[in-house]
Amino acid sequence: xxxxxxxxxxxxxxxxxxxxxxxxxxxxxxxxxxxxxxxxxxxxxxxxxxxxxxxxxxxxxxxxxxxxxxxxxxxxxxxxxxxxxxxxxxxxxxxxxxxxxxxxxxxxxxxxxxxxxxxxxxxxxxxxxxxxxxxxxxxxxxxxxxxxxxxxxxxxxxxxxxxxxxxxxxxxxxxxxxxxxxxxxxxxxxxxxxxxxxxxxxxxxxxxxxxxxxxxxxxxxxxxxxxxxxxxxxxxxxxxxxxxxxxxxxxxxxxxxxxxxxxxxxxxxxxxxxxxxxxxxxxxxxxxxxxxxxxxxxxxxxxxxxxxxxxxxxxxxxxxxxxxxxxxxxxxxxxxxxxxxxxxxxxxxxxxxxxxxxxxxxxxxxxxxxxxxxxxxxxxxxxxxxxxxxxxxxxxxxxxxxxxxxxxxxxxxxxxxxxxxxxxxxxxxxxxxxxxxxxxxxxxxxxxxxxxxxxxxxxx
Amino acid sequence: xxxxxxxxxxxxxxxxxxxxxxxxxxxxxxxxxxxxxxxxxxxxxxxxxxxxxxxxxxxxxxxxxxxxxxxxxxxxxxxxxxxxxxxxxxxxxxxxxxxxxxxxxxxxxxxxxxxxxxxxxxxxxxxxxxxxxxxxxxxxxxxxxxxxxxxxxxxxxxxxxxxxxxxxxxxxxxxxxxxxxxxxxxxxxxxxxxxxxxxxxxxxxxxxxxxxxxxxxxxxxxxxxxxxxxxxxxxxxxxxxxxxxxxxxxxxxxxxxxxxxxxxxxxxxxxxxxxxxxxxxxxxxxxxxxxxxx
Numbered sequence: 064x065x066x067x068x069x070x071x072x073x074x075x076x077x078x079x080x081x082x083x084x085x086x087x088x089x090x091x092x093x094x095x096x097x098x099x100x101x102x103x104x105x106x107x108x109x110x111x112x113x114x115x116x117x118x119x120x121x122x123x124x125x126x127x128x129x130x131x132x133x134x135x136x137x138x139x140x141x142x143x144x145x146x147x148x149x150x151x152x153x154x155x156x157x158x159x160x161x162x163x164x165x166x167x168x169x170x171x172x173x174x175x176x177x178x179x180x181x182x183x184x185x186x187x188x189x190x191x192x193x194x195x196x197x198x199x200x201x202x203x204x205x206x207x208x209x210x211x212x213x214x215x216x217x218x219x220x221x222x223x224x225x226x227x228x229x230x231x232x233x234x235x236x237x238x239x240x241x242x243x244x245x246x247x248x249x250x251x252x253x254x255x256x257x258x259x260x261x262x263x264x265x266x267x268x269x270x271x272x273x274x275x276x277x278x279x280x281x282x283x284x285x286x287x288x289x290x291x292x293x294x295x296x297x298x299x300x301x302x303x304x305x306x307x308x309x310x311x312x313x314x315x316x317x318x319x320x321x322x323x324x325x326x327x328x329x330x331x332x333x334x335x336x337x338x339x340x341x342x343x344x345x346x347x348x349x350x351x352x353x354x355x356x357x358x359x360x361x362x363x364x365x366x367x368x369x370x371x372x373x374x375x376x377x378x379x380x381x382x383x384x385x386x387x388x389x390x391x392x393x394x395x396x397x398x399x400x401x402x403x404x405x406x407x408x409x410x411x412x413x414x415x416x417x418x419x420x421x422x423x424x425x426x427x428x429x430x431x432x433x434x435x436x437x438x439x440x441x442x443x444x445x446x447x448x449x450x451x452x453x454x455x456x457x458x459x460x461x462x463x464x465x466x467x468x469x470x471x472x473x474x475x476x477x478x479x480x481x482x483x484x485x486x487x488x489x490x491x492x493x494x495x496x497x498x499x500x501x502x503x504x505x506x507x508x509x510x511x512x513x514x515x516x517x518x519x520x521x522x523x
Numbered sequence: 524x525x526x527x528x529x530x531x532x533x534x535x536x537x538x539x540x541x542x543x544x545x546x547x548x549x550x551x552x553x554x555x556x557x558x559x560x561x562x563x564x565x566x567x568x569x570x571x572x573x574x575x576x577x578x579x580x581x582x583x584x585x586x587x588x589x590x591x592x593x594x595x596x597x598x599x600x601x602x603x604x605x606x607x608x609x610x611x612x613x614x615x616x617x618x619x620x621x622x623x624x625x626x627x628x629x630x631x632x633x634x635x636x637x638x639x640x641x642x643x644x645x646x647x648x649x650x651x652x653x654x655x656x657x658x659x660x661x662x663x664x665x666x667x668x669x670x671x672x673x674x675x676x677x678x679x680x681x682x683x684x685x686x687x688x689x690x691x692x693x694x695x696x697x698x699x700x701x702x703x704x705x706x707x708x709x710x711x712x713x714x715x716x717x718x719x720x721x722x723x724x725x726x727x728x729x730x731x732x733x734x735x736x737x738x739x740x741x742x743x744x745x746x747x748x749x750x751x752x753x754x755x756x757x758x759x760x761x762x763x764x765x766x767x768x769x770x771x772x773x774x775x776x777x778x779x780x781x782x783x784x785x786x787x788x789x790x791x792x793x794x795x796x797x798x799x800x801x802x803x804x805x806x807x808x809x810x811x812x813x814x815x816x817x
Binding site for chain 1 (some may be wrong): 616618621623644647649650651653654656658660661662663664672673676677716723725726729730736812
C-alpha cells in the first residue's frame with residue numbers, strides 16, 4: 064500500500080518537476096529562448112530526472128531486497144523452533160509465515176510461535192514500507208531541489224539528458240547479452256553437475272543412449288547410458304536429409320521467382336511461400352506422422368522394403384519442406400538485390416538468361432544464398448516437433464534412413480517431461496544436451512558470419 | 524542472322540524528303556561538312572534507324588527518330604537528361620527488351636537487317652554489339668574471367684591458349700593490360716573506377732563486336748580516367764563503329780565525328796560534329812550547346 068502511494072507520488076512529482084522546471088528555465092531568461100544553453104524542454108527533463116530517478120532506483124532496490132531482509136528477521140523470531148530443523152523444513156515454515164500474513168490457509172495447524180512470527184512479519188513489513196515511502200519522498204524532494212537550483216541559462220541540460228539517454232540505450236543493449244550469458248552459465252553449471260555423475264568423455268563419445276535410471280536398486284533394465292553419439296548422428300542425418308530437399312528446391316524456386324516469374328505470378332507465389340514459413344511446426348509434425356510416414360511405409364512395403372512407421376526419412380522430408388520457404392525467401396531477396404547493371408552487362412555481351420543467372424547473378428548473390436542455407440541448417444538442427452512425431456524416440460545408431468532415429472532436441476524434451484527428481488543424472492543430462500546444441504549452433508553461426516562476410520567483400 | 528547483306532548507306536536524300544520535321548538526313552548534311560572534304564559521303568552506314576518510336580507503358584519516350592550511324596566513326600548522342608538518347612542507344616542492341624512495358628516501333632537496321640525482326644535471335648544480335656554502361660559493372664569474377672566471359676559463352680576460343688590471347692589483346696586494346704598483367708586473377712571489383720570502366724570496355728571488345736555502344740561511359744569517372752577513355756575511344760574507332768551517349772558536350776566535340784542532338788524524345792538535329800558545334804540550324808541546338816538550357 065505504502066509503495067503504491069510512493070509510486071503515485073513520484074509520478075505526480077516528476078510530472079510537476081518537468082512542467083515547472085521548463086517554466087523556471089524560461090522565467091530565468093525572461094522568455095528569451097536564445098539566451099538558454101539548452102531548449103526549455105531539456106531543462107524540464109533535467110529536473111524531472113533528478114527528481115524521479117534516484118527515488119525509483121531506491122524503490123527498485125527495496126523491492127529486490129525486501130524478501131531477503133524480512134526473512135532474516137523472521138528466522139530470528141522463529142529462532143528456537145528453527146534451530147534443529149532441516150533446511151527444507153525451514154523454507155516451508157517461512158512460506159507458512161508469509162501465507163499467514165497474507166491471510167491464506169496453510170496446510171497445518173498454526174503453532175502459536177508461527178502466528179506470532181506472522182504478526183511480527185506483517186508489522187515489520189508495513190513499518191519498513193512506510194520508511195521507504197518517507198525516504199523515497201525525501202530523496203525525490205532533495206533531487207528536485209538540487210536540480211531546481213541549477214536551472215538557468217548556463218546549465219547544459221541537453222548534454223546531461225543526452226548522456227542519460229545514452230546510458231539507457233546501453234542498458235537496453237545489455238539486456239540480451241546479459242540474458243545470454245545467464246543462460247549459458249546456468250546450462251554450464253547444471254552440465255557440470257551432470258558430468259560429476261557421468262564422465263565427460265563417456266558422454267561425448269559413448270555410442271549407447273538409454274537415459275532410464277534405476278529409481279530403486281532392485282530395478283532391472285535401466286542401465287543409464289549417456290552416450291551422445293547416436294543423438295548427434297540422428298540430428299545430423301535428419302538435417303542432411305532436410306537440406307538435400309530444401310536447398311535445391313528453395314534455391315531453384317528463388318531463382319524462378321526472382322528471374323523468370325512474371326510479376327503476377329511472383330505476387331501470388333511469394334506471399335504463399337511466406338505463409339508456409341508461418342505454419343507452426345506442430346502442424347508439420349501431424350503431417351509427417353499421419354500422412355508422410357504411413358505413405359512411405361506403404362510405398363516401402365510394396366517395394367519389399369521394411370520402413371518403420373517412424374523413420375528418419377519421413378521426418379527429414381517434412382522438415383525439408385518446412386525450411387524451403389526460409390531458403391527461397393532469403394535467397395530471393397539476395398538475388399533481387401543484385402544490381403540491374405550486372406545483369407545488363409551480361410545480356411549486352413549476348414549471354415542468355417540462364418548464363419546470366421548461373422555465371423553472374425548467383426555468384427553476386429552468393430553471400431545471401433549461403434546465409435540462407437546456414438539459417439536453414441540452424442532451423443533444422445533446432446527443430447523438435449516434427450522429429451518427436453515422425454522420427455521416434457529410439458536412439459538407434461544406424462545409417463539406414465528408413466529406421467527410426469532421434470535427435471538431441473527430442474531427447475531434451477523427453478528427459479524433462481514427466482515426474483522426476485531434479486538432480487538425477489537423467490534430468491541433468493538435458494542440460495548437457497542443451498550445452499552441446501548451443502555450442503554446435505554457435506559454431507555454425509560463427510561460420511555463417513565468416514562465410515557471408517568473406518563473400519561480401521569480394522562481390523559488392 | 525548469319526547472312527549479312529552488305530546494305531550500304533541508304534538513299535539519304537530520298538529520306539530527307541520525307542515529311543517528318545524532326546528528321547535531318549544524316550548524310551545529306553555531311554555535304555555541309557565544314558571541312559568540305561566530302562569524303563564522308565562515301566562512308567557506309569552501320570546502323571540505320573527509321574521512324575523509331577519507343578513507349579514506356581503509355582508514355583512515349585522517343586518520337587520518330589531517323590538516324591544513320593557511319594561505319595568506323597564515333598557518333599555522339601547529346602541532349603539534356605531524359606531526352607531519350609540512352610533509350611535510342613538501347614534500341615540498337617534491343618536492351619529495351621529487358622524493361623517491362625517497353626515497346627519499340629519503327630526500324631533499326633544493323634547492316635541492313637532489321638534487329639526487331641521476328642527471326643532475329645537477340646542473343647546473336649548482342650554478340651555482335653558491345654556495350655559499356657554508365658557505371659562500371661564488372662562481374663563478380665576475376666579480371667581475367669571478366670574479359671574471358673564473352674568469348675567463353677560464344678565459343679570464340681578453341682582452347683585455353685587462344686582464350687589467353689583474346690584476353691590479353693582485349694586488355695591491351697583497352698589500355699589496361701600493363702596495369703593489371705600481374706594480377707589477372709584478382710577480382711575485377713578490386714580495380715579503381717577508371718580501371719573498372721576500361722575493364723568493361725575490354726570485356727565488350729573481347730567478343731569482337733562490330734559496333735560498340737557507350738552509355739555515358741565517363742559519367743562516374745574523374746577527369747584523368749575520362750581522358751584515358753576518350754583517348755581509347757579514338758583508337759578503337761579504326762576497328763569498331765562507336766555510338767556514345769554523353770552529357771558532356773566538350774567530350775562529344777572531342778571524340779565524335781558525328782553528333783545528334785536529342786530533346787524531349789525528338790532528334791532535333793544531326794550532322795557532323797563540327798557542323799553541330801559551330802553552325803547548327805536549329806535554335807534549340809544552339810541554345811543547348813551554348814548552355815542556355817540543359
